[in-house]
Amino acid sequence: MTNPSIENLRLELRRGSLVLAVLAQLQTEQYGYELRKSLLEKGLDIEESTLYPLLRRLETQGLLTSQWRLEDKREKRFYTTSEDGRKVLERLRAEWKTITASLERIL
């Protein structure tokens, strides 16, 4: 199997879990850079080119809300998980636990 195929599979595997991580992390309001850093501190490195489009997509889907505010003399966009986002997060969290438990047994 070629390297690009492995890379595609890896990205596919990560894609769903990133949504879960972002929704969970944004239960506390954060701006993009802050969010990336906090996820990185917990071991999840998301590239900027993935994170910012993802935030916009989740906001369009109503799972996040955002607002521009001044901080340190600069405008920043702060995101937080919406009410719908929290409900989705709970369901995804349950699903995640089921899947990981199954995979632990399979692998």
Next chain:
Amino acid sequence: MKYKTEIVDEYLTEVGVYVRDPNRADILRELRSAIADELDAQAEQLGRPPTADETAAVLDRFGEPSTIAARFAAKPRSFTVGRPLIGPELFPLYLTFLRWSFSITAAVFAVVMIRQIAAGHDAQTVAQRVFGFPGVFLPMVVQLVGTTLAFVVWERLVAPRRKRWTARRFASLPPPRRAIAAAGATFALLAIGWLLLPDAVDRIPGRVVRLTDGWRAFHLPVFALLFAASAYRIALLRWPLLWRYVPAIRFAISVGALGALAVVRLGYPLAVAQATASPRAQFIVMILNAPTVLWWLWLYFAICAFGYGMSLKKTQDSDL
């Protein structure tokens, strides 16, 4: 050595070219804010402002402009038959190309129709000729098939082989733009060559074809414009940062061309052939004097002036 803000500006301008989202200004605003956060963090870590190379490295992480623009698209679109034949990165360019191509074809047919009706042809017959098959449909189908095939080939053969993008490559144009600039420069140089042809004809012994003063009036401004059109594209290949001024340059050239064509119209006929002239000489004179060519040029430059004028306005509106 470039300062970081200049590189960031160039990067965002480039991303803006590819973003086809109604929230374009907001997307660019957010990217600018995120890039500034990253650069600030790096400056804090280094204890000094990042160099141009370090700034470029940060931008590299944000990704190639066309890629990040495609990721920001509300619904990334592609041309898919079983599997994606034209991917989301090229698809906006494909649509734009088709839109322009169809619009120009429709406009040309409209002008031809109006001119034929004005010349006394039966309106119903003219309309049937335009709207019946093949009429306007055949050139559009040919354009659709040709453009689609060209983009599919690009997607399959060219796109996978292109070098990995890096912000340092703002020292050179991205490949599609390099190709467009090179093609434009070549076309303008060929046009200059074509314009030299009548001069050569004028020097044929026997002089059965004579260029009028109208041609000479037309010569200078059109040469100047074609030279400008070629020179700025060659300059673009050498100094890619000039790309941001392209709408302004093209707008100026298009408006200048409309003025030059007005001079040409006043100078008709551009050439006259003596009764003894050969059929080939008569044909050359007919081509030189063909008002249809002038109409096409008028239409082309009017569309260019409008398009680039609008894009200038858009740039000002979303100036970040």
